[in-house]
Amino acid sequence: MTVEWNDNQPIYRQLRDLVAQRIMDGSFPEGEAVPSVRQVAADYQINHLTVGKAYQELVDAGVLEKRRGLGMFVTAGACKALTSNEKEQFIDEEVPAFLERARVLGLDVNEVVTLLLETGGRD
Known part of the structure; x- marks a missing residue:
């Protein structure tokens, strides 16, 4: 899948919004894992630090949770x-x-x- 990144805001914010949209439309169900940082970085050809920053904002918002050794998961109520x-x-x-x-x-x-x-x- 390709995404057209725009210059109006940083890529990590655009990615954060894309992940949030996928949670809201049910593509990433609550309780399920989201794609790994490395996978997203490879899929979208962006730096893994950019993906990590987007995911961290969603963790800070209580939408994703880190599970050590397992990855990131969508929280209940997200x-x-x-x-x-x-x-x-x-x-x-x-x-x-x-x-x-x-x-x-x-x-x-x-x-x-x-x-x-x-x-x-x-x-």
């Missing part, structure tokens, strides 16, 4: 915690930015709501 954090960030940061952009474009709240209802079923 999906719920990540989803809760993502919702909070969406509400606190993305919604206000979206509404400000709509305001700048001259859209009032009723127009925005109508547009959301009309386009809500799109894939």
Whole structure:
């Protein structure tokens, strides 16, 4: 699998977010091991220290746990915690930015709501 790394943020943060997304979508189930640091480094052709830093941030957040000699595992409740954090960030940061952009474009709240209802079923 290939990933297009962008220059907007460090690769370890992008990898951290990718792993978090995979936990939330069930690709990395709770209680199961995530791919090893060396495997991820080889798969994505990035430095193992970069992978280690991404994993460490997830350990610090309580989403992954280290098991000596076994690797990294997704903790119980990780999906719920990540989803809760993502919702909070969406509400606190993305919604206000979206509404400000709509305001700048001259859209009032009723127009925005109508547009959301009309386009809500799109894939």
